[in-house]
Amino acid sequence: MKRSARGAGTEASSGLLLVSPPAIYALVLLAAPLATIILYSFFTDGYLEVIREFTLANYWETWVNPLYRTVMLRSLLVSVLVTAATVLLAFPVAYFVSFHVDPSRKSLWLFLITIPFWTSYLIRVFLWKVILGYNGVVNSGLLSLGIIDEPLTFLLYNTNSVVITLAHAYAPFAILPIFVALEKIDRSLLEAGQDLGETKFATFCRVTLPLAMPGVVASVLIVFIPTIGDYVTPQLVGGPEGRMVANLIQLQYLRLDNYPLGSAIAVSAMGIVAIISLIFLGLTRRYLRAPK
Amino acid sequence: MKGGWFKLYALAYLVFLYAPIVLLPMFAFNDATVIAFPLNGFTTKWFSEMWVAPGLWPALKNSMIIAISTAVIATALGIFAARASTRYKFPGKAGIMGLIMLPLVLPEIIVAVSLLVVLLGIGVPLSIFTVILGHVLMTTPFTIAILSSAFQSLDRSLEEAAYDLGETPVSAFRLVILPLVMPGIISSLLISFTISLDEFIIAFFLGGTQVTLPVYIFSQFRFPQSVPVIMALGTILVALSILLLSIAEYFRRRGIAKSGGKDTGGFL
Amino acid sequence: MIPKPAASGQTMIEFKDVHKWYGDYHALRGISATIRAGEFFSLLGPSGCGKTTLLRTIAGFEGISEGVVLIDGKDATDIPPNKRPTNMVFQSYAIFPHLTVAQNVGFGLRKQRLAKADLDARVAEALEMVGLKGYGARAAHALSGGQRQRVALARALILKPKVLLLDEPLSALDKKMREQMQVELIKLQRQVGITFILVTHDQEEALVMSDRIAVMFEGEIAQLSDAETLYRRPNSRRVADFIGTMNFLPAEVISETAGSIEVEAQGFGRIHVDPKQAASEAPGKSASIGFRPETLTILHEGQQATDREVGAVIEEVVYYGDMTYYDVKIDGTQKMVRLSMRNVFGRPVLDRGARTRIAWSPGALVLFR
Ligand SMILES: Nc1ncnc2c1ncn2[C@@H]1O[C@H](COP(=O)(O)OP(=O)(O)OP(=O)(O)O)[C@@H](O)[C@H]1O
Ligand SMILES: [Mg+2]
Numbered sequence: 001m002k003r004s005a006r007g008a009g010t011e012a013s014s015g016l017l018l019v020s021p022p023a024i025y026a027l028v029l030l031a032a033p034l035a036t037i038i039l040y041s042f043f044t045d046g047y048l049e050v051i052r053e054f055t056l057a058n059y060w061e062t063w064v065n066p067l068y069r070t071v072m073l074r075s076l077l078v079s080v081l082v083t084a085a086t087v088l089l090a091f092p093v094a095y096f097v098s099f100h101v102d103p104s105r106k107s108l109w110l111f112l113i114t115i116p117f118w119t120s121y122l123i124r125v126f127l128w129k130v131i132l133g134y135n136g137v138v139n140s141g142l143l144s145l146g147i148i149d150e151p152l153t154f155l156l157y158n159t160n161s162v163v164i165t166l167a168h169a170y171a172p173f174a175i176l177p178i179f180v181a182l183e184k185i186d187r188s189l190l191e192a193g194q195d196l197g198e199t200k201f202a203t204f205c206r207v208t209l210p211l212a213m214p215g216v217v218a219s220v221l222i223v224f225i226p227t228i229g230d231y232v233t234p235q236l237v238g239g240p241e242g243r244m245v246a247n248l249i250q251l252q253y254l255r256l257d258n259y260p261l262g263s264a265i266a267v268s269a270m271g272i273v274a275i276i277s278l279i280f281l282g283l284t285r286r287y288l289r290a291p292k
Numbered sequence: 293m294k295g296g297w298f299k300l301y302a303l304a305y306l307v308f309l310y311a312p313i314v315l316l317p318m319f320a321f322n323d324a325t326v327i328a329f330p331l332n333g334f335t336t337k338w339f340s341e342m343w344v345a346p347g348l349w350p351a352l353k354n355s356m357i358i359a360i361s362t363a364v365i366a367t368a369l370g371i372f373a374a375r376a377s378t379r380y381k382f383p384g385k386a387g388i389m390g391l392i393m394l395p396l397v398l399p400e401i402i403v404a405v406s407l408l409v410v411l412l413g414i415g416v417p418l419s420i421f422t423v424i425l426g427h428v429l430m431t432t433p434f435t436i437a438i439l440s441s442a443f444q445s446l447d448r449s450l451e452e453a454a455y456d457l458g459e460t461p462v463s464a465f466r467l468v469i470l471p472l473v474m475p476g477i478i479s480s481l482l483i484s485f486t487i488s489l490d491e492f493i494i495a496f497f498l499g500g501t502q503v504t505l506p507v508y509i510f511s512q513f514r515f516p517q518s519v520p521v522i523m524a525l526g527t528i529l530v531a532l533s534i535l536l537l538s539i540a541e542y543f544r545r546r547g548i549a550k551s552g553g554k555d556t557g558g559f560l
Numbered sequence: 561m562i563p564k565p566a567a568s569g570q571t572m573i574e575f576k577d578v579h580k581w582y583g584d585y586h587a588l589r590g591i592s593a594t595i596r597a598g599e600f601f602s603l604l605g606p607s608g609c610g611k612t613t614l615l616r617t618i619a620g621f622e623g624i625s626e627g628v629v630l631i632d633g634k635d636a637t638d639i640p641p642n643k644r645p646t647n648m649v650f651q652s653y654a655i656f657p658h659l660t661v662a663q664n665v666g667f668g669l670r671k672q673r674l675a676k677a678d679l680d681a682r683v684a685e686a687l688e689m690v691g692l693k694g695y696g697a698r699a700a701h702a703l704s705g706g707q708r709q710r711v712a713l714a715r716a717l718i719l720k721p722k723v724l725l726l727d728e729p730l731s732a733l734d735k736k737m738r739e740q741m742q743v744e745l746i747k748l749q750r751q752v753g754i755t756f757i758l759v760t761h762d763q764e765e766a767l768v769m770s771d772r773i774a775v776m777f778e779g780e781i782a783q784l785s786d787a788e789t790l791y792r793r794p795n796s797r798r799v800a801d802f803i804g805t806m807n808f809l810p811a812e813v814i815s816e817t818a819g820s821i822e823v824e825a826q827g828f829g830r831i832h833v834d835p836k837q838a839a840s841e842a843p844g845k846s847a848s849i850g851f852r853p854e855t856l857t858i859l860h861e862g863q864q865a866t867d868r869e870v871g872a873v874i875e876e877v878v879y880y881g882d883m884t885y886y887d888v889k890i891d892g893t894q895k896m897v898r899l900s901m902r903n904v905f906g907r908p909v910l911d912r913g914a915r916t917r918i919a920w921s922p923g924a925l926v927l928f929r
């Protein structure tokens with residue numbers, strides 16, 4: 001037994017030794033900083049420094065001050081809308097690539113879908129401003145076709161434009177997990193569904209969709225979590241009406257130097273995201289059990 | 293046929309995806325300061341103005357230093373983590389790997405502010421170096437995702453065969469494992485380089501007075517007369533990204549072909 | 561055929577009470593055995609019995625929890641795999657996909673820093689030995705299964721190990737190829753005279769190829785002997801069942817002397833069994849008599865038994881072309897037993913329900929108790 005302990009020990013210690021550089025890096029530069037802002041969110045803001053005195057005032061401010069609360073709720077709304085739009089629009093594309101594209105061409109399609117994601121995010125967002133703006137592509141197009149008489153103004157600088165731009169930015173994130181889940185479905189299951197007397201559509205609902213759920217859940221989370229913290233899009237295309245929580249955090253940290261309030265806003269945002277994600281995972285749990 | 297409608301939809305979706313990118317060269321070659329339709333005739337002057345744009349070259353230089361360092365460090369860390377997670381069992385594995393992969397789902401702004409607070413707290417001056425610290429944190433999960441699939445597709449007995457034939461663990465790694473995961477390493481380098489080059493928030497928060505290319509671009513959006521130059525710059529960047537990605541994809545596929553695996557597609 | 565150099569009888573590998581635990585799972589449960597220099601040794605057993613684990617303790621990939629493994633007289637516990645005089649042919653062959661055939665075969669020679677000409681000569685020699693002359697420049701991934709296996713063999717043998725370890729080397733090949741490689745492996749082993757240790761779950765393969773076979777169940781060696789002893793005199797019902805087919809009929813031990821055991825066997829009556837034919841399982845279990853399908857003969861009309869005979873009814877007939885299997889009920893028994901008869905010319909295949917006589921001899925019976 002002595003040697004077995006040693007044998008098992010070497011495996012574990014080699015693994016730990018090997019993982020330690022990235023683990024220590026993440027511990028020092030991620031876990032510790034996250035813990036710090038959580039701590040800061042309970043401190044009091046002095047004028048030039050942070051006073052180390054426990055308080056809940058920052059959270060009170062975050063949740064009661066209508067200015068902050070509105071932005072927080074709007075961010076949440078935008079994230080939910082973006083997630084719904086992105087995932088709903090992405091599903092048919094993933095389905096098409098997985099079920100209707102010749103296997104040898106699948107990589108090409110995936111490549112085409114991922115390319116826009118890798119081109120400058122800032123410039124892409126700016127171009128949405130060009131597309132949706134007063135003299136933008138949409139307006140000049142509609143004008144020249146005679147559909148409208150004067151440019152539409154509800155396109156830019158509000159929640160709509162933020163949702164459209166973010167839905168564009170996160171498209172590949174939504175498509176890829178769904179695609180992977182669809183690819184894993186054994187095609188004979190679908191034949192079995194039809195063989196047992198279901199129509200194609202019923203088979204889709206009763207077989208394909210439940211089996212694709214892990215991918216859908218992954219896309220929802222992978223889109224929902226980061227969008228709530230997006231800074232560039234609301235800043236460039238959101239206007240004052242479209243500002244989101246990241247803009248607020250930036251304001252507190254870089255302009256107003258109020259670290260405790262900024263931290264409380266950041267921690268609150270993280271908390272909401274975590275709670276909603278967990279609720280969502282709980283609701284979809286029955287689809288996620290890996291069939292072994 | 294049902295697939296026909298899906299195909300139409302998918303093509304429309306591609307149009308949506310590419311719409312902004314298609315506009316980019318249009319305005320880069322458009323002879324007008326205002327970025328709006330109708331177009332005004334062809335010019336290459338924005339490209340030549342780019343050469344003398346103040347602040348662009350220092351920003352580019354900073355971005356290159358940051359992106360190259362990030363790519364190298366993140367890939368090195370990724371090799372450690374991917375190797376550890378695919379080859380060894382150790383206590384707390386799920387938790388440790390979860391922490392390392394966390395930035396993948398954490399909003400960047402959170403990473404940026406938390407790092408900012410700590411760095412200022414312990415008195416590290418903001419500079420290129422602090423941006424690199426943040427970028428490595430952000431890109432390491434991507435490198436791990438790429439490298440894990442490279443390590444995963446390695447047959448464990450290849451490594452054992454090398455020991456069995458007299459090699460030490462170190463020389464076996466060098467002679468067998470490294471050459472086989474090399475395509476994964478190259479694509480990890482390229483992808484972390486690309487992500488870092490494009491990253492804005494962390495560079496904005498942690499760069500201090502050192503401006504990177506995205507921070508420079510962001511600042512130029514405030515001055516309408518500089519925007520056409522940015523369009524020209526963007527066109528070049530997009531062309532470069534597509535080139536780099538094609539190279540990365542090529543290596544990824546070659547890697548899969550080499551180890552006899554099956555292509556499961558995608559960078560993510 | 562190349563005459564076999566008599567195994568020198570010296571011990572090459574010795575296991576002394578080897579135990580292996582994977583966490584709570586007891587994978588090897590007190591293995592003690594010796595493997596002689598120059599012999600073709602097989603580890604045979606059902607899936608999950610620990611064959612691969614035992615083989616890997618020799619190669620050094622698996623540390624052991626208790627006991628010792630001696631290789632050529634030396635305690636191997638602290639010798640890493642790269643320092644052991646053993647080489648392995650992996651089940652997946654583990655051909656390095658980024659190297660050519662020649663680079664694969666020469667891989668282990670790197671440490672010896674040979675001149676290029678010497679290296680090339682050694683590689684060419686090894687390739688010729690396994691029948692792959694001229695394949696050196698091929699890319700490794702452009703080989704068939706059988707060729708990959710030959711490359712794996714050449715790569716291991718070029719180092720002139722004292723022991724060659726083979727983990728189910730033939731299981732990935734189709735039946736024809738497998739039979740051909742069995743013969744080639746036997747020839748190769750005779751030619752090089754190295755100790756071969758083969759892991760297989762295919763009993764036929766083990767019987768065909770090995771000088772001695774260790775049958776393993778659940779981390780223990782149940783029987784270690786040459787192929788014929790294993791087949792003729794299995795030492796337990798379990799081994800008998802695993803190797804080929806064995807029929808069992810209930811029996812009772814009446815008396816026992818040094819030279820003979822008196823047994824009352826259902827269907828065969830009172831007989832004397834040679835103690836050598838008696839498996840030594842833990843006594844106290846109800847005894848039974850076992851026999852192989854081909855050791856009893858169904859007599860045709862007018863044929864006389866040379867030794868003894870008994871009446872029987874044919875219950876089922878399965879025709880196999882060269883053979884016919886008969887499930888019969890011997891008079892005075894309830895259990896069906898299976899007999900096999902060669903379909904020699906002029907011998908009719910019997911029908912179901914036919915009465916027949918069966919010739920038997922006490923020498924063919926094994927006593928299990
Ligand atoms: N690394 C491991 N960790 C835990 N259990 C293991 C490990 N390797 C093997 N085992 C277990 O030990 C037992 C013996 O495994 P081994 O591979 O030696 O079987 P085997 O006889 O070679 O079977 P097969 O014919 O299927 O290859 C099995 O029950 C297996 O599940
Ligand atoms: Mg095995």
